[in-house]
C-alpha cells in the first residue's frame with residue numbers, strides 16, 4: 001500500500017505569514033512603548049524588526065496566496081469582514097459575556113462593529129471597481145480607541161466607542 005506524502009509547506013507558509021504578521025505588530029507596539037520610556041535607540045531597533053517581519057510576512061503571503069487584482073482583493077476582504085462582523089466577533093463577545101470578561105468583551109464588540117463599517121465601505125468600493133472606477137476622493141479618519149473608520153471628517157463623538165473628535169487621526 002502506497003502512502004501519500006503530504007506536503008506541509010503550503011500550510012506552513014500560511015502559519016508563517018500569521019506568525020510574522022504578529023511579530024510585525026508586536027514590534028511596532030514595543031517600539032512605541034520604548035519611545036515612551038525614553039529608550040530612543042531601542043525603539044529604533046524594534047521599528048527595524050517590525051519592518052523586517054513585514055518583509056517576511058510579505059514573502060510568505062506571496063507564496064501561498066499571490067497578490068490578486070484589486071477587484072478580487074475587495075471581494076475577499078468583503079467576505080472576511082462580513083464573517084468577522086456577523087459571526088466570529090459575535091461568538092467571541094457572547095463567550096466573553098458568559099465568562100464575565102468585560103475587557104475582552106469590549107474589545108470584541110468594538111472590533112465586530114468596526115468590521116461591519118469596513119464591510120459597508122468595501123461594498124461601495126466593490127461597486128466602483130466593478131465599473132472600473134476609483135472611489136470618489138474623500139479623507140479617511142480612524143478612531144485610535146476603537147478603530148472606527150469614517151469618511152470625510154471626524155465626528156464630534158465616535159458613534160462606536162464614544163471617544164471625542166481628538167481621538168481620530170487622518171489617514172495620510
Ligand SMILES: [Fe+2]
Nearest residue numbers: 081114115118
Ligand atoms: Fe476590518
Ligand SMILES: [Fe+2]
Nearest residue numbers: 143146158161
Ligand atoms: Fe471609536
